[in-house]
Structure formats: structure tokens, C-alpha cells
Amino acid sequence: MITDNEDHMEQDHTITDPLDHYLPYDLNTLKALNTDNGESRRVYSYALYCQLGQNPELLCCAYCEFSFEDHIHWKFLSLDHVVPRNAAERLGISKDLWDSGINLVFCCRACNDYNQYSPKNPFKALPYIPEPGVSPKAFLRLRKDTFPHRLRHIIDSTRADQQCFNTLWAGNSVNDSEQG
Numbered sequence: 567m568i569t570d571n572e573d574h575m576e577q578d579h580t581i582t583d584p585l586d587h588y589l590p591y592d593l594n595t596l597k598a599l600n601t602d603n604g605e606s607r608r609v610y611s612y613a614l615y616c617q618l619g620q621n622p623e624l625l626c627c628a629y630c631e632f633s634f635e636d637h638i639h640w641k642f643l644s645l646d647h648v649v650p651r652n653a654a655e656r657l658g659i660s661k662d663l664w665d666s667g668i669n670l671v672f673c674c675r676a677c678n679d680y681n682q683y684s685p686k687n688p689f690k691a692l693p694y695i696p697e698p699g700v701s702p703k704a705f706l707r708l709r710k711d712t713f714p715h716r717l718r719h720i721i722d723s724t725r726a727d728q729q730c731f732n733t734l735w736a737g738n739s740v741n742d743s744e745q746g
């Protein structure tokens with residue numbers, strides 16, 4: 567069964583990479599962003615969100631457009647490294663790049679949890695494995711190519727979750743609520 571939400575996500579051509587808003591690509595400006603100073607939502611997220619220009623008129627997840635319109639929803643706000651840290655570090659990519667605004671998007675915790683890391687295949691989250699000695703330009707290309715790859719994984723994972731929910735959970739919801 568496909569829900570309205572999945573139909574929406576399936577039209578992923580309507581979901582644009584937040585990086586496309588950064589015009590021009592100013593690596594130095596983005597590298598200056600500092601996310602080391604504490605708790606993401608309260609400490610730096612607002613300023614960073616504005617700097618990234620991510621959906622400037624609407625606070626929402628970069629992948630599924632879950633809205634952070636009020637406090638309850640905002641509690642699900644998280645910061646995603648598009649090229650994951652573990653893959654970047656194995657490739658010898660500097661922290662200035664993988665932890666910079668180039669590589670960050672705000673998303674909901676559910677999408678962030680769809681992690682593709684596996685010890686057997688640490689590069690599963692990447693669409694390809696770049697040559698060693700990744701230059702800033704090559705990293706930017708990898709980052710741009712990884713976003714749609716990750717979006718596809720999130721869409722597939724969401725569909726699998728939906729099927730699980732429909733099969734195992736939805737039919738039990740009335741009994742659960744009656745039991746309080």
C-alpha cells in the first residue's frame with residue numbers, strides 16, 4: 567500500500583538538494599561554519615540553518631519535508647552529514663570538508679536514522695568510491711552525487727517501514743489504545 571506521503575516522496579525530483587541554494591559555491595565561507603560547540607538544536611542550529619539557506623521560507627527536513635513548524639516537531643530536528651563521517655575519515659578527507667556546511671543538511675531524526683553504514687561495507691552510503699587524496703573539488707562532486715543516492719535509500723527505507731507498520735502495527739492500534 568502506498569500512502570500519500572510516499573507518493574510525495576516518490577516525486578523526489580521535487581526535492582532539491584539544499585546545496586543548490588548556495589550560490590556561488592563558496593568553500594571558504596562554508597568551511598568557516600563551526601558545529602563543534604554543543605547541542606545542535608539550541609546552540610547553533612538556527613544560525614546554521616539560515617547560513618545554509620535550506621528551505622528559507624519553510625523549516626523542514628531536507629529529505630522528506632517533515633515540517634519543524636512547532637516545538638513538538640522541532641524536537642525531531644537533526645543535522646545530517648550527507649557524506650558520512652566514517653566514510654569520509656576512511657577516505658582521508660579532512661574534517662574541514664566533511665564537517666562543513668558543504669556536507670550538512672538539516673533533516674528529521676527518522677531520516678537521519680536511515681544510516682547506511684555497515685562494518686562490512688563502510689562506503690555503502692556513497693554512490694561511488696573516489697580516488698584517494700580527495701581534493702575539495704572532488705569532495706564537492708562526491709557530496710552532490712551522494713545526496714540523491716541517500717534520498718533514494720531513505721525513500722526505500724520509508725516504504726519498508728510503511729509496509730511493516732501496515733502489516734504488524736496498524737491492525738493492533740485499536741487494541742493497544744484500549745489497553746491504555
Ligand SMILES: [Zn+2]
Nearest residue numbers: 627630674677
Ligand atoms: Zn525526514
